[in-house]
Amino acid sequence: MRKLIIGIGGITNGGKSTLARSLHEHIVNSYIIAQDTFFKDDSLVAVDSRGFKQYDVLDALNMDKMMSEVQTWQKDPVSFLASHGQRTQSSRVSETPEDMYVLIIEGFLIYNYRPFNEIIDKKYFLHIPYDICKARRCSRTYNPPDPSGYFDGHVWPMYLKNRKEMEDTVSDLVFLDGIQTRDQLFSIVYEDIKMEMQRLTGND
Numbered sequence: 001m002r003k004l005i006i007g008i009g010g011i012t013n014g015g016k017s018t019l020a021r022s023l024h025e026h027i028v029n030s031y032i033i034a035q036d037t038f039f040k041d042d043s044l045v046a047v048d049s050r051g052f053k054q055y056d057v058l059d060a061l062n063m064d065k066m067m068s069e070v071q072t073w074q075k076d077p078v079s080f081l082a083s084h085g086q087r088t089q090s091s092r093v094s095e096t097p098e099d100m101y102v103l104i105i106e107g108f109l110i111y112n113y114r115p116f117n118e119i120i121d122k123k124y125f126l127h128i129p130y131d132i133c134k135a136r137r138c139s140r141t142y143n144p145p146d147p148s149g150y151f152d153g154h155v156w157p158m159y160l161k162n163r164k165e166m167e168d169t170v171s172d173l174v175f176l177d178g179i180q181t182r183d184q185l186f187s188i189v190y191e192d193i194k195m196e197m198q199r200l201t202g203n204d
């Protein structure tokens with residue numbers, strides 16, 4: 001059995017979930033673990049002096065729980081898939097090598113969590129400019145919804161801070177320009193991953 005862990009990180013609304021889903025659809029026996037399903041309950045998220053909930057920091061997330069899910073996959077991907085309602089498929093008619101299991105870890109702060117940096121084999125980071133990010137963010141409704149001024153008062157400054165911290169500690173990132181089309185982004189990353197899967201297969 002061969003295992004490959006891919007990270008799809010990046011800015012809020014950069015297209016992470018969209019890209020992760022397309023990869024999952026094309027890679028047989030892959031699975032997505034998404035960071036935004038590990039937010040703590042709203043009552044546990046800190047609030048600053050302006051009343052802004054501090055959602056864009058690692059403390060707002062149950063990272064131990066997310067790591068434990070990843071470790072369960074690492075121990076036994078076949079049982080993991082079965083217990084998550086996903087039947088193992090044959091790779092015969094696909095471009096995925098036989099007996100290859102791929103985990104896609106997706107989220108806006110995955111590279112700010114050190115344990116992930118040690119286990120993610122291929123680290124992609126999507127970024128888009130401020131104005132596009134703000135426009136996409138404003139057309140999306142979170143639970144709880146962003147209060148007025150939240151993007152400029154919390155989301156963007158925290159993005160800059162988290163990104164700097166990440167760039168100071170992580171060296172093997174592949175930056176992706178998120179203003180490309182969904183199809184362009186998918187083919188760049190998919191081709192790269194296919195090469196990595198072939199490399200792993202060739203090393204046997």
Ligand SMILES: Nc1ncnc2c1ncn2[C@@H]1O[C@H](COP(=O)(O)OP(=O)(O)O)[C@@H](O)[C@H]1O
Nearest residue numbers: 011012013014015016017018136178180181182
């Ligand atoms: N390459 C793209 N070009 C234009 N819009 C995109 C692209 N990728 C995603 N989107 C749109 O941007 C918004 C955020 O995408 P999503 O994948 O949910 O981002 P993220 O998971 O990074 O927050 C959605 O409305 C989505 O349809």
Ligand SMILES: NC(=O)c1ccc[n+]([C@@H]2O[C@H](COP(=O)(O)O)[C@@H](O)[C@H]2O)c1
Nearest residue numbers: 011012013036039055056108142143144
């Ligand atoms: N419980 C939630 O899912 C929740 C609540 C409030 C804000 N958010 C926002 O989610 C963002 C991260 O997710 P995306 O990368 O999908 O946008 C953060 O910028 C955070 O402000 C999520």
